[in-house]
Amino acid sequence: MICIPVVAATQAEALRMIRESAHLADVLELRMDLLFDGNVKELIGAVRSSSASTRVLVTNREKETSCSSGEEERLGVLLEAVSLGADFVDVELTTPPVWREEIRAAIGAHGNRTKLIISHHDFRKTPALKTLIRLFNESVKAGADVVKIVTMARSPEDNLKVLSLIPYAGRRHREIIAFCMGEQGRISRVMAAMLGASFTFASLERGAESAAGQLTVREMKQIFRILKSNRLIGRG
Numbered sequence: 001m002i003c004i005p006v007v008a009a010t011q012a013e014a015l016r017m018i019r020e021s022a023h024l025a026d027v028l029e030l031r032m033d034l035l036f037d038g039n040v041k042e043l044i045g046a047v048r049s050s051s052a053s054t055r056v057l058v059t060n061r062e063k064e065t066s067c068s069s070g071e072e073e074r075l076g077v078l079l080e081a082v083s084l085g086a087d088f089v090d091v092e093l094t095t096p097p098v099w100r101e102e103i104r105a106a107i108g109a110h111g112n113r114t115k116l117i118i119s120h121h122d123f124r125k126t127p128a129l130k131t132l133i134r135l136f137n138e139s140v141k142a143g144a145d146v147v148k149i150v151t152m153a154r155s156p157e158d159n160l161k162v163l164s165l166i167p168y169a170g171r172r173h174r175e176i177i178a179f180c181m182g183e184q185g186r187i188s189r190v191m192a193a194m195l196g197a198s199f200t201f202a203s204l205e206r207g208a209e210s211a212a213g214q215l216t217v218r219e220m221k222q223i224f225r226i227l228k229s230n231r232l233i234g235r236g
Contacts (some may be wrong), residue, residue, distance in 0.1 A: 001026035001199035003057060004217055005210035011037050015046050021204045022050035024217050027087070029201070031210060032077050033061040040077055044084050055087035057117070062092055075099050082106045082114045090117040090148065093139055104143045117177070118144035126151040126158035126180060132165055140174060146198050148177040150211070153185030163188055166195040182213045189215060190223055 004025040008014035014035060022028060028047050032038045040058060047056050058081035060074050078089045082103065089107075091100055100118070107114045118139040126132075132149060139147040147169060151162055162178050169176035175198045179188040192200045202220040203209040215223075 001055075001193075002217055002220055003027035003029050003199045003201050004204050005029040005031055005201060005208075006043075007031050007034055007203075007208055007210045009034065009036055011035060011039055011042065014038065014043055017204055017208070018043065018046045019050055021217070022047055022054050024204070024221075025054055027055045027057050027199055029057040029059055029090075029210070030081075031059050031061075033059065033074070038077075040081050041084055044081065044086060056081075057088040057090060058086045059090040062095065071099070075103065078103055079106050082110055085110070085113050087113075088115045088117050088146065090119050093118050093120045093135065093142060097142070100142055115145035115175075116143060117146045117148050118142050119148035119150070119177075122151040123181070124152055125154055126161055129161045129164065132161060133168065136165055136169065136176070140172075144174075146175040146177060150178070151180055151185075152212075153180035153182045153188065156184060156187075159185060159188040159191070163191055163195060166192065166197050170196055180213070181211045184213075186213045186215065189213070190220070190227075193224070194227070 002025055004021045006014050006017045006028055008017055030043050032040060044056050047054055058078060060077045081089050091103055104116060107116060120135050135149055136147055149165060153159055159180050162180050165178040166176055177198050179192040179200060189200050201214060202217040203214045205216055
């Protein structure tokens with residue numbers, strides 16, 4: 001599956017991106033942390049009205065300068081997303097356990113319609129495989145329905161370390177999103193789909209990337225078409 005991030009500064013721009021990308025994506029990620037005046041209820045409604053099949057992922061990244069009240073507001077958006085039936089919510093592994101547990105409880109209270117993604121991002125490097133496996137296990141212990149581990153590739157070999165998490169998760173019957181950022185990590189975004197990751201990310205257009213090294217959705221689909229025509233990637 002391909003997830004397109006909605007990276008907009010205003011609600012109006014986010015609504016435009018939803019209209020343009022809903023028919024291209026399997027999943028739309030609503031990046032609430034980037035919005036100045038975001039209304040998650042309106043945005044989820046816009047996705048549902050634009051496409052009956054496109055799933056909704058709500059992300060509200062923590063900020064380095066966040067205070068206690070700011071953290072409550074940030075996680076309140078995720079709780080609202082759960083109550084509105086978002087398909088996924090993304091919570092960082094560094095989020096205090098009490099907040100993760102509250103979101104987990106809210107998911108249960110609403111019939112487990114929402115899957116909890118526990119994510120870890122390293123924007124500087126790719127750590128050793130031993131560290132990546134530890135992060136995976138910590139995410140599972142933290143209650144993840146889907147583990148997300150994304151690192152910055154500094155060499156082609158970094159892709160191999162991160163991608164090896166996908167079969168590792170598969171052997172444990174766990175869903176995972178794993179790839180590398182940066183120019184050196186571009187190939188991992190394609191290979192992740194081939195190896196069975198839950199989904200990979202692609203931007204709507206140039207300039208709308210949510211992370212370094214992101215291909216556009218049209219580029220990603222073209223690559224997938226070529227691979228499928230050569231029977232190098234399965235359908236689904």
